[in-house]
Amino acid sequence: MCGIVGYIGDRDISSVLIVGLERLSYRGYDSAGIATLSESELSCWKKTGKIHELSRFIDKLSIKGQLGIGHTRWATHGPTTEINAHPHVCGNGKKIAIVHNGIIENYASIKSDLQKKGYIFRSQTDSEVIGHLIAYYYKTEDSLLSAIKQCISKLQGTYSVAVISELDPNKIICFRKGSPLIIGLGSNENFVSSDINSIINHTKDVVYLEDSQIAIIEKSTVDILNESGKSVDFKVNHVEWDPNTSEKSGYDHFMLKEIYEQPHVIRKILSKYVSNNTIQFNHIDNSKIGLDSVRRFIIQACGTSWHSGLIGKYYIEKYARILTEVDISSEFRYRQMISHGNDLVLAISQSGETADTLACLREAKSKFFKVLSFVNVKNSSIDRESDGVIYSYSGQEIGVASTKNYLSQLLCMFLFSIYLGQTRGILSDKEYSDMITSVNRLPEYLEKILQNADKIKTISDKYYLSREFLFIGRGYNYPSALEGALKLKEISYIHATGYAAGELKHGPIALIDSKLPVVCVCPQTETYDKMISNIHEVISRKGKTIIIATEGDTRVKEFSDDIIYVPKAPDYLTPMLVSIPMQLLAYYIAINLDCDVDQPRNLAKSVTVE
Ligand code: F6R
Numbered sequence: 001m002c003g004i005v006g007y008i009g010d011r012d013i014s015s016v017l018i019v020g021l022e023r024l025s026y027r028g029y030d031s032a033g034i035a036t037l038s039e040s041e042l043s044c045w046k047k048t049g050k051i052h053e054l055s056r057f058i059d060k061l062s063i064k065g066q067l068g069i070g071h072t073r074w075a076t077h078g079p080t081t082e083i084n085a086h087p088h089v090c091g092n093g094k095k096i097a098i099v100h101n102g103i104i105e106n107y108a109s110i111k112s113d114l115q116k117k118g119y120i121f122r123s124q125t126d127s128e129v130i131g132h133l134i135a136y137y138y139k140t141e142d143s144l145l146s147a148i149k150q151c152i153s154k155l156q157g158t159y160s161v162a163v164i165s166e167l168d169p170n171k172i173i174c175f176r177k178g179s180p181l182i183i184g185l186g187s188n189e190n191f192v193s194s195d196i197n198s199i200i201n202h203t204k205d206v207v208y209l210e211d212s213q214i215a216i217i218e219k220s221t222v223d224i225l226n227e228s229g230k231s232v233d234f235k236v237n238h239v240e241w242d243p244n245t246s247e248k249s250g251y252d253h254f255m256l257k258e259i260y261e262q263p264h265v266i267r268k269i270l271s272k273y274v275s276n277n278t279i280q281f282n283h284i285d286n287s288k289i290g291l292d293s294v295r296r297f298i299i300q301a302c303g304t305s306w307h308s309g310l311i312g313k314y315y316i317e318k319y320a321r322i323l324t325e326v327d328i329s330s331e332f333r334y335r336q337m338i339s340h341g342n343d344l345v346l347a348i349s350q351s352g353e354t355a356d357t358l359a360c361l362r363e364a365k366s367k368f369f370k371v372l373s374f375v376n377v378k379n380s381s382i383d384r385e386s387d388g389v390i391y392s393y394s395g396q397e398i399g400v401a402s403t404k405n406y407l408s409q410l411l412c413m414f415l416f417s418i419y420l421g422q423t424r425g426i427l428s429d430k431e432y433s434d435m436i437t438s439v440n441r442l443p444e445y446l447e448k449i450l451q452n453a454d455k456i457k458t459i460s461d462k463y464y465l466s467r468e469f470l471f472i473g474r475g476y477n478y479p480s481a482l483e484g485a486l487k488l489k490e491i492s493y494i495h496a497t498g499y500a501a502g503e504l505k506h507g508p509i510a511l512i513d514s515k516l517p518v519v520c521v522c523p524q525t526e527t528y529d530k531m532i533s534n535i536h537e538v539i540s541r542k543g544k545t546i547i548i549a550t551e552g553d554t555r556v557k558e559f560s561d562d563i564i565y566v567p568k569a570p571d572y573l574t575p576m577l578v579s580i581p582m583q584l585l586a587y588y589i590a591i592n593l594d595c596d597v598d599q600p601r602n603l604a605k606s607v608t609v610e
Contacts, residue, residue, distance in 0.1 A: 001027050001028055001029075001074045001101070001604030001605070001606055001607055001608050001609065002027075002029070002071065002072060002073055002074050002086075002100070002101040002102075002194070002608070002609075003021070003024030003025075003027050003029065003071065003072040003101065003193075003194050003195055003198065004069065004070070004071055004099050004100075004101055004160060004161075004162050004181070004192065004193060004194040005017055005020030005021055005024060005069070005070045005071075005191070005192070005193045005194075005198045005199070006067070006068065006069040006070070006099075006162045006164075006172045006174070006191065006192035006193070006217070007020070007067065007068060007189070007190075007191050007192075008066065008067035008170075008171070008172055008189065008190050008191075008217055008218065008219050009066070009067075009186065009188060009189025009190065009219055010066075010188070010189065011189065013036050013038075013063060013064070013065040013066070013067070013068045014034065014036070014058050014063040014065075014068075016068075016191075016202070017034045017036075017068050017069075017070035018034070018051065018054070018055045018058065018070070019198075019201070020070060020191075020193065020198040020199060021034070021051050021054075021070045021071075021072055021198070022051055023195075023197050023198040023201070023246065024072050024193075024194075024195055024197065024198045025050075025051055025072060025599065026197075026254070026398040026399075026400065026598065026599065026605055027072070027074075027195065027400075027604050027605040027606050028074050028400055028599055028600075028602075028603050028604035028605055029051075029072035029073055029074050029604075030048065030049075030073060030074060030075055030080040031046065031047065031048040031049065031072075031073045031075075031080055031081075031082065031084070031085035032046070032047060032051050032054045032070070032071065032072045032073065032085065033045060033046030033047065033054065033070065033071055033073075033085045033086055033087055034046075034054070034058070034068055034069065034070040034071075034087070035068060035069055035070075035087040035089065035097035035099075035164060036063060036064075036065030036067065036068035036164075037065055037066065037067050037068065037164050037165075037166070037169050038063075038064045038065040038066065039064075040166055040169040041166065042089065042095040042096075042097055042164065042165070042166050043063070043065075044087050044089050044097055045057060045058055045061075046082050046085040046086070046087070047082065047085070048080050048081060048082055048085065051072070066170075066219070067164060067170070067171075067172055067219075068164065069087060069097060069099050069162045069163075069164055069172060069192075070087075070099070071085070071086035071087060071099035071100075073085050073086055074604050076103060076126070076609055077103070077107070077124060077125045077126045077127075078123060078124025078125050079124070081123075083122050083123045083124075084123045084124055084125050086098070086099040086100060086125075086127060087099050088100075088122075088123060088125070088127055088128045088130075088131045089131065090119075090128070090131030090132045090134070090135050091131070091135045091165070091166070091167075092135050092138075092139065094165065094166040094167045095165065095166050096131050096134050096135055096138075096144075096163060096164075096165040096166075096167065097131070097163070097164050097165070098127065098130045098131045098134070098161055098162070098163050099127075099161065099162050100127035100130055100159055100160070100161045101159065101160045101161075101179045101194050101608060102157060102158035102159040102160060102177075102178065102179040102608065102609060103126055103157045103158055103159075103609050103610065104126040104127065104129060104130065104155055104156070104157045104159060105126075105156045105157035106154075106155070106156040106157065107126035107127075107129045107157075110129040110133060110154060110155075111128075111129050114129065114132050114133070114136060117136065119132045119135075119136065126157075130151060130155070130159075130161055130163075133150075133151040133154060133155075134147045134148055134151045134163065134165075135147075137150035137151055138167060143168065144163075144165050144167045144168040144173065145168075145173060145214070145216065148163060148173055148175065148214065149214070149229065152175055152177075152214075155177075157177075157178075158177060158178035158179045158355065158608070158609065158610070159175075159176065159177055159178070159179055160174070160175075160176040160177075160179040160180060160181040160194055160209075161174060161175055161176070162174045162181075162192055170218055170219070171216055171217060171218045172190075172192055172217045173214065173215070173216055173217070174192050174209065174214070174215045174217065175209075175212075175213065175214045175215070176209050176210075176211060176212075176213070177211050177212060178211060178355070178358070178359075179194070179353075179355075179608050180194055180195075180208070180209075180353055180380070180381055180608070181193070181194055181208075181209040181215070182194070182195070182196050182199070182206050182207070182208055182209070183206065183207040183209060183215055183217060183222055184196075184199040184200075184202060184203040184205070184206050185203055185205040185206070185207065185222065185236060186202060186203045186205075188219060188220050189202075189219060190217045190218070190219065190220075190222055191203060192215070192217060194608075195606070196239060196241075196379075197246065197396065200239065200241050204238055204239045204240075204241060205236050205237070205238055205239075206236070206237050206239055207222065207224070207234045207235065207236055207237070208237065208379055208384065209224065212226070212227040213225060213226060213227075213232070214229075222234075237379060239379075246396065246398065252591075253399065253587075253597050253598050254398040254399040254598045255399030255401055255403060255491070255583075255587055255597045255598055256587060256597075257399075258397055258398070258399050258403045258404045259403050259404070259450075259580065259583050259584060259587065260450060261394075261395070261404050262403070262404050262407050262446050262450075262580065263442075263443040263444075263446045263447045263450070264443075265393065265394045265395065265404050265407065265408055266407065266408070266411060266442050266443045266446065266576075267443050268393050268395075269392070269393050269394075269408055269411050269412065269415075270411075270439070270440060270442075270443075272391075272393055273412075273415050274415070274436060274439075274440070277433055277436050277437075278436075279415050279418065279419040279422070279436070281390060281416070281419065283388075283389075284372070284388040284389075284390070285388065288370070288387055288388065289344060289370045289371075289372050289387045289388045290342065290344065290370060291344065291372070291388075291420075292423070293342050294322060294342055294343070294344045295322065295323065295340065295341075295342040295343070296322070296323045296324070296325070296340055296342065296343045296344075297316060297322060297323070297324040297325070297343075297344055297345075297346050298324075298325045298326075298327065298332070298337070298343060298344070298345045298346070298364075298369075299312055299313065299324060299325065299326040299327065299345075299346045299347075299348065300326075300327045300328070300329045300332040300345065300346070300347055300348075300357060300360045300364075301326075301328075301329060301347065301348035301349060301354075301357055302328060302329050302330065302349075302354050302356055302357055302607065303402070303486065304350075304401075304402040304405075304406050304483060304486060304487075305348040305349055305350060305354075305357070305374075305402070305406075305409060306326070306328050306329075306348070307406070307479045307480075307482050307483040307486070308348055308374075308406060308409035308410055308413060308479075309326045309346070309348050309413075310326050310478075310479035310482070311410055311413065311476055311479045311480070311575050312324070312326070312346070312348070312409075312410075312413035312416075312417070313325075313326045314475065314476050314479075315413055315414050315416075315417035315418075315572065316413075316416070316417045316420065318417070318572075319417040319418050319420070319421035319426065319427060319572075320417050320418075320420035320421045320424060320426055321421075321424070321426050322420065322424075328356075329347075329354070329356035329357040329359070329360045330356040330610070332360050333356060333359050333360045333363055337363075337364065337367060337369070339367060339368070339369060343369055344369070344370055344371075344372055345360070345361070345364040345369045345370070345371045345372070346371075346372050346373070346374065347360065347361045347371055347372075347373040347374070347375075347382055347386065348373070348374045348375075348409055348413075349373065349374070349375055349376075349380075349382050350375075350376045350377070350392070350394075350397060350402055350405040350409075351376070351377055351380060351605065351606040351607075352373075352375040352376065352377040352378075352380020352381060352382040352383045353377070353380050353381055353382070353606045353608050354382075354606065354607050354608070355607060355608050355609050355610045356607075356610060357382060358381050358382055358385070359610065361373070361382060361385055361386065362385070365385070365387075370387045370388075371385075371386045371387050371388075372386065372387060372388040372389070372390070373386035373388070373389050373390070374389075374390050374392060374409055374412055374413065374416075375389050375390075375391060375392065376391065376392045376393070376394050376397065376405050376408065378391065390412050390416060391412075392405055392408035392409050392412050393408060394407075394408040397605075398598065398605075399597065399598050400490075400491075400598060400599055400600055400603045400604070400605045401487055401490055401491050401583075401586070401597070401600070401603075403487075403579075403583045406483065406579060407446075407576055407579055407580075410575055410576050410579070411439070411442070411576065414439065414572060414576075415439070418432060418435050418436075435570075435572070438569065438570050438573065439573065441569070442569075442573060442576060445566070445567040445569055445573070445577055446576075446577070446580060448567050449566055449567070449577060449580045449581060450580065452564070452565070452581075453584055455564065456564060456581055456584040456585055456588060457584070457588045459546060459562045459564065459585065460584075460585055460588035460589045460592060461588070461592065462562070463517045463544075463546070463589065464492075464588075464589045464592035464593055466494065466515065466516070466517050467494060467495065468494065468495040468496065468497075468511075468516060469485065469488055469494060469495075469496040469497075469516070469517050469518070469519060470485075470496070470497055470498075470499065470508065470511060470512070470516060470517075470518045470519070470543075471484040471485040471488075471496060471497070471498040471499070471518075471519045471521065471582075472498070472499050472500070472501040472504060472518060472519070472520055472521065472531075472534060472538075473498075473500070473501060473520075473521035473522070473531070473578075474500060474501045474502060474525075474527035474530055474531050474534070475525055475526065475527040475571075476525065476571065476572065476574060476575045477521040477522075477523065477525070477527075477574060477575055477578060478498075478499075478500040478501070479575070480521050480574075480575045480578050480579060480582070481498040481499060481500075481501075481519070481521050482498035483498070483579065483582065484496075484498060484519055484521065484578075484579075484582035484585075484586070485497055485498035486498070487582055487583055487586040488582075488585070488586040488589065488590075490600055490603060491586055491587070491590040491595055491597045491600050492586060492589045492590040492593055492595055493593075493595065493600075493601070494589065494593075497511075501520070501530070501531055501534035501535075502530065502534065504534055504537055504538070505537065509537060509541065512538055512541040512542070512543040513541065513542060513543070514542040514543070514544070515544075516543050516544065517543075517544045517545075517546055518538045518543045518544065518545055518546070519546045519548065519582070519585070520534070520535050520538065520545055520546070520547045520548070520560075521548050521578050521582075522535065522547050522548060522549050522556060523548065523549060523550045523566055523569075523574040523577065523578060524549075524550040524553060524568070525571040525574055526571060532555070532556070535547065535556070535559065536559070539559055544561045544562075545559065545560050545561050545562070546560070546561065546562045546563075546564070546585075547560040547562070547563050547564070548563075548564050548566060548578050548581050548582070549563055549564070549565055549566070550565065550566060550567075550568050550569075551565040551566065551567050551568055552565075552568060553565075564581045564585075566578055566580075566581065
């Protein structure tokens with residue numbers, strides 16, 4: 001999704017901005033641009049398509065400048081064109097350039113007011129109103145900053161914005177509401193970005209701008225103003241970062257690298273939360289979130305994180321016996337929540353910036369619910385605004401399709417559920433300890449599955465030309481089927497649907513014919529026999545079955561067209577085991593179809609608009 005980068009200092013401005021944009025590119029975008037100020041003169045370059053189109057164009061010029069801003073756009077208002085790309089340059093005489101992430105909800109009325117005043121809009125974006133509003137207020141205000149303050153008072157929606165201008169040429173001014181902005185501090189140079197990844201190669205000292213704050217960034221100073229315009233003290237965070245996470249390390253794609261990282265990630269999570277055969281979430285203050293007296297959890301999340309939440313419900317209800325509801329954030333946000341008291345909202349998010357999940361968190365807090373979040377990106381908005389956080393420790397995930405973080409979320413949900421089960425006396429000491437012993441074997445099981453990748457590749461070679469797939473599963477593996485279908489459709493653009501296998505006969509069975517591959521998630525769990533009956537329903541209609549089964553299961557072998565084995569393990573580990581074959585199946589099918597698996601079309605890594 002859209003990304004912002006900005007720099008002020010002595011380095012080569014175009015290369016800092018272009019490299020910054022490249023490092024934002026994993027988030028998904030369709031056009032990119034930069035604007036620089038050199039000797040008080042503002043220049044701007046924009047291109048549709050990939051960033052290398054922009055950098056090829058810029059390479060031919062010799063761009064000088066002391067400061068600049070750049071942007072990757074993911075179209076929301078107006079198609080992908082050069083004119084709609086950011087920065088937008090406005091101004092009555094002296095130029096103002098702005099870059100914007102988010103959505104200005106009242107842009108139509110602002111635009112029509114400004115048009116009546118004679119302002120000419122070039123783009124179809126909501127963002128352009130910001131530049132014109134600043135220009136408009138500059139006519140009556142005595143400074144760029146005052147004009148920006150007036151502009152902010154008119155904006156509704158979510159935004160993070162960076163502004164440079166010939167009106168005040170030695171600074172970048174930024175502001176935000178509901179969309180992240182990070183300031184990177186250097187020595188005699190400073191940076192700004194919507195994503196730490198784009199500046200972390202230059203500095204690890206960062207400031208997270210808060211909602212409604214304005215930052216005035218000069219070469220050797222940063223001033224942050226609160227809503228009433230007063231300078232405030234700010235906290236400088238030193239960020240730990242492993243540079244290898246931003247490299248493919250010999251793999252063809254980030255997605256493949258991240259699939260293979262999973263055993264390592266699981267070991268890391270276990271080392272963080274399990275010691276001496278006991279689960280500890282020491283960093284959470286149970287009394288602050290009322291964990292000991294919770295009677296209902298309300299999980300809210302989007303996409304793959306929602307699938308983790310669905311499996312989390314099975315875990316929590318089974319092992320902790322606590323009522324759990326699961327909602328898609330964009331739905332939860334607009335339904336009337338009923339508080340029973342003793343409720344706890346669980347927000348699940350890899351990025352910690354997903355607009356709907358963040359909005360639900362705020363909505364819940366405004367209604368006095370406490371929020372415990374499962375988040376991967378430390379210091380993200382959801383991390384900072386939650387009452388407690390369980391980190392999923394999967395490291396940076398660059399492939400747009402979530403893989404390693406999904407598994408991390410599942411493990412964290414599982415550990416959380418048995419932690420509650422043990423503290424509430426639902427699980428006996430033996431049950432609890434046996435579960436920890438078996439979860440410790442998870443990395444070894446995953447490694448075994450990864451050794452079978454060639455087999456999965458062969459299966460994908462056989463099916464990649466199918467134009468639709470059905471995924472079915474039961475119990476814990478009903479959400480696994482939803483996730484398998486999501487993974488396939490998002491990276492291969494093949495239509496895929498996930499269903500609870502028991503629902504087949506209530507409609508989707510009509511789809512089945514001899515051309516339809518049906519991925520049957522059928523490890524040996526307590527719903528195994530029921531699942532076998534559902535597979536027979538598929539076979540009777542001549543559907544092609546790709547069965548994910550437990551090693552040694554000879555029964556399914558008799559009627560599968562293709563079979564992928566996962567190691568024998570307790571029921572509760574099966575959603576984690578089956579996820580890897582489905583990730584690999586999606587990956588190899590997409591590769592066969594020559595799709596851009598790391599940056600699938602239309603998708604964004606961090607969905608920061610509603
Ligand atoms: C799919 C995928 C998305 C995200 C969803 C929520 O592979 O990655 O469906 O899961 O956009 O994102 P987070 O977890 O960052 O809130």
